[in-house]
Amino acid sequence: MLKIGHEVVRPGKTQSDASYTIPVPEELETVPGIPTNQREVDWYSREYPIETMNITERASRDWANKIRDGHAEMREIRKEHDKLNRNLVMAARLTGDVEPTAEPSGQDVTEAIKEKARELGFCEVGLTASDRKYYFASKQDWVKFPHVICLAYEQDYEPTQTIPSIDAEIVHSSTYRTEGAAGLELGKFINELGYRAQVHSPNDNTGPYIPMFVAAGLGQLGACGYLLTPNVGSRCRIMMITTDADVTYDEPVDYGIHAFCQVCQVCVNRCPGRALMRDKIWWRGIEKNKLYFKRCRPVMARYLGCGVCMKVCPIQKYGMKNVMEHYAETGQVLGKGTHDLEGYEMEGMGYFGPGEMPQFDAGFFDMPHGDATEWAFDEFKKKAQEAGGEISDTLIGDFKDEVQRALGLSTDNLEMMYEEEDYI
Numbered sequence: 001m002l003k004i005g006h007e008v009v010r011p012g013k014t015q016s017d018a019s020y021t022i023p024v025p026e027e028l029e030t031v032p033g034i035p036t037n038q039r040e041v042d043w044y045s046r047e048y049p050i051e052t053m054n055i056t057e058r059a060s061r062d063w064a065n066k067i068r069d070g071h072a073e074m075r076e077i078r079k080e081h082d083k084l085n086r087n088l089v090m091a092a093r094l095t096g097d098v099e100p101t102a103e104p105s106g107q108d109v110t111e112a113i114k115e116k117a118r119e120l121g122f123c124e125v126g127l128t129a130s131d132r133k134y135y136f137a138s139k140q141d142w143v144k145f146p147h148v149i150c151l152a153y154e155q156d157y158e159p160t161q162t163i164p165s166i167d168a169e170i171v172h173s174s175t176y177r178t179e180g181a182a183g184l185e186l187g188k189f190i191n192e193l194g195y196r197a198q199v200h201s202p203n204d205n206t207g208p209y210i211p212m213f214v215a216a217g218l219g220q221l222g223a224c225g226y227l228l229t230p231n232v233g234s235r236c237r238i239m240m241i242t243t244d245a246d247v248t249y250d251e252p253v254d255y256g257i258h259a260f261c262q263v264c265q266v267c268v269n270r271c272p273g274r275a276l277m278r279d280k281i282w283w284r285g286i287e288k289n290k291l292y293f294k295r296c297r298p299v300m301a302r303y304l305g306c307g308v309c310m311k312v313c314p315i316q317k318y319g320m321k322n323v324m325e326h327y328a329e330t331g332q333v334l335g336k337g338t339h340d341l342e343g344y345e346m347e348g349m350g351y352f353g354p355g356e357m358p359q360f361d362a363g364f365f366d367m368p369h370g371d372a373t374e375w376a377f378d379e380f381k382k383k384a385q386e387a388g389g390e391i392s393d394t395l396i397g398d399f400k401d402e403v404q405r406a407l408g409l410s411t412d413n414l415e416m417m418y419e420e421e422d423y424i
């Protein structure tokens with residue numbers, strides 16, 4: 001039995017579940033939240049403010065969407081989601097201007113908000129300061145209020161275990177919609193308490209939310225790039241509400257995940273794209289396992305959104321309490337090396353058990369890069385070179401079409417968001 005360094009007490013997954021205790025072995029203790037060099041965080045956000053990949057990586061996003069749309073069932077799921085989701089996204093965009101419908105009592109409303117959030121089905125809720133460093137440059141002017149309510153909604157267990165699959169894609173998008181509707185309800189509740197509430201739709205992100213969730217004590221960043229929450233690990237979809245309500249902040253927590261991921265490494269070993277880093281690096285002032293985006297997106301585009309890193313994570317599958325208790329008792333990672341945890345099926349390629357991996361040739365990872373206008377110009381130059389330097393009217397016409405299309409697309413962003421937005 002390993003020596004326990006500290007214990008974390010968390011509320012149960014639903015309102016009726018009892019609270020529970022997660023033991024954190026001493027050898028896994030690092031810092032609450034994530035190791036941070038605040039001066040570097042400040043410098044990077046000032047000099048290189050973050051921007052949504054819907055803009056910076058628009059070219060590969062368009063490319064990936066085209067591939068997904070070539071898959072009949074994926075195309076239908078996407079179309080259906082966009083149709084059902086549009087009103088939720090549009091309603092959320094307007095919430096910041098909605099006036100409160102009552103006079104505030106002047107009392108701290110943290111507990112009332114948390115209770116209502118859990119009644120609406122959120123499995124994690126925490127509060128912290130709204131941090132502009134983690135809002136996209138293009139969304140800075142939109143965010144109005146100083147406090148943030150961080151919210152996580154559970155994604156159903158069974159379909160998640162079939163990732164990558166059509167069932168998992170259906171539950172992925174339906175969870176976003178259920179969560180989006182619950183978020184609007186919670187916003188209304190805050191208005192009724194006498195305060196303003198701006199709902200950040202989970203499909204219209206204002207930033208990479210994970211740093212604020214970590215600050216609110218709702219988990220730690222896993223090696224997979226997802227937030228690992230105590231109740232359901234990465235098997236949840238996250239969203240936020242910013243508010244001017246009278247609230248008290250939560251504190252970041254050391255769940256032992258920062259060190260545990262270096263021992264576990266299951267997602268790193270099982271990622272079909274070899275897109276996850278074994279070692280941590282310092283990136284924009286925090287220490288983390290960085291994702292090789294260029295090795296992830298081609299797999300996501302062709303294999304039903306991939307998500308193997310979510311499927312094979314023991315915290316997702318067995319829960320943080322069980323995984324930490326097992327590690328404390330045995331020094332082993334629960335489920336590691338088993339088909340139950342590590343096995344997955346790739347459409348058209350078959351089943352891959354522990355130690356077996358799909359193989360792709362180098363060309364598989366070729367994809368457009370940069371924003372759509374940069375990519376249009378790169379393609380224009382390439383074709384001009386191929387034509388021996390001759391720039392025909394057709395070439396200029398094609399370039400013009402591409403740029404116009406790119407500019408039009410980058411102003412409207414209502415399509416389904418994929419996990420890449422969670423990575424920073």
Ligand code: SF4
Pocket residue numbers: 270271272273274275276291295296297299300305306307308309310
């Ligand atoms: S989504 Fe797939 S390819 Fe991307 S990091 Fe996860 S396991 Fe790897």
Ligand code: SF4
Pocket residue numbers: 222223224225260261262264265266267268312313314315
């Ligand atoms: S699979 Fe293991 S290494 Fe990867 S995020 Fe989950 S706990 Fe961390």
